[in-house]
Amino acid sequence: MSIQTPLGRVRGYGSAKSGTQHFWYQRMTAVALVPLTLWFVWAVVRYTGAPHAEVMSFLSHPVSGIAMAMFVVVGLVHMLLGAKVVIEDYIHRESTKIALLVLLHFAVFAVALTCVVAVLRILT
Numbered sequence: 001m002s003i004q005t006p007l008g009r010v011r012g013y014g015s016a017k018s019g020t021q022h023f024w025y026q027r028m029t030a031v032a033l034v035p036l037t038l039w040f041v042w043a044v045v046r047y048t049g050a051p052h053a054e055v056m057s058f059l060s061h062p063v064s065g066i067a068m069a070m071f072v073v074v075g076l077v078h079m080l081l082g083a084k085v086v087i088e089d090y091i092h093r094e095s096t097k098i099a100l101l102v103l104l105h106f107a108v109f110a111v112a113l114t115c116v117v118a119v120l121r122i123l124t
Contacts, residue, residue, distance in 0.1 A: 022081060029078035036071040043068075056122060065123040072115040080108045 043064070047055045058064050083104055091097040 022085070026078065026081045029074050029081065032074045033071075033078060036067065036074060039067055040071050059119070059122045062123065065119050069116050069119045072119075073112050076108050076112045076115075080104065 043058070047058060059068060084101065087097060087100050087104065091100060
């Protein structure tokens, strides 16, 4: 039998104070993805079947290259935020949860770095 009050027992088990921040990051990336996705769909439709040199010329323009890099990075961050919530909510074994979160972060970082380097190579 504990001498603590019910309030004393639950103190420290409350919110991690990051839920609201995570919510807003998820919404901000979603809003940023709207124009970026529209631009990306337009670019894919416009350059489908185009010669390689024409596509490379389009992507070597600074605005197009930066937009492509932003689309990839913002999309990956949005995906990371969503996948992180799924792992945290549905994986109950702590060691598996930590391993998956570390793997997720490394995978997102590797894909983002690869894509940004590819876009930078096209821009130069």
